[in-house]
Amino acid sequence: MEEPAAKLTCRELEVLRLLAQGLSNRLIARKLDISEKTVKNHLSNIYCKIGATHRTQAALYAQYAGLTDPGEAAPPASAPAPLPEKDAPPAGPCLTARERGVLCLLAWGLSNRLIAQRLDISEKTVKNHLSNIYCKIGATHRTQAALYAQYADLA
Known part of the structure; x- marks a missing residue:
């Protein structure tokens, strides 16, 4: 095939x-x-x-x-926070457990609606978590966040 x-x-x-x-x-x-x-x-x-x-x-x-x-798989140079170096600890410590869960599901390609259903939370809560995640990791959109999660072995 x-x-x-x-x-x-x-x-x-x-x-x-x-x-x-x-x-x-x-x-x-x-x-x-x-x-x-x-x-x-x-x-x-x-x-x-x-x-x-x-x-x-x-x-x-x-x-x-x-x-x-x-x-x-790195954000553009204009992103506020660079990706961690290979020897640096994963991004997990700055994210809450719920944020890591949301980021993991985002990295699997799930929509906000599906993330909300999986975690039994509202879509608005997912959006709030994503805003916090973007701020913490220096991403400007979900694709950068998904790539970051993959790079940091959170996916």
Whole structure:
């Protein structure tokens, strides 16, 4: 059976690799010298071809499929807090147990609604936890947080 990544065009692979680095559509567009609309079109095609429903699933797919180097899964330079060094302790200590649970489920690609159902809490509470997590780890969106969780072995 053919791997889904084999169905991607060269440009789609470039977009997927940049997405897996945690870059926004705007930054992907700048890096590839294309419009944001073109990035969105590529992402739609990628999602369809690999069976993803959103960017976090696509970024995680890229990681699992070996389309990126582990060192590439870092937030952009503008993020306030860098990822820990390899010898540093995992990110867990600054996060509460509930925040680690939410982050783990996010890294598995679950939506806020599914995270809430799994943890028997409201979606609003999930959003509050995610805001706290983003602040603590220096992420600006869920894809960066999911990649951070994977890097810190929380996923």
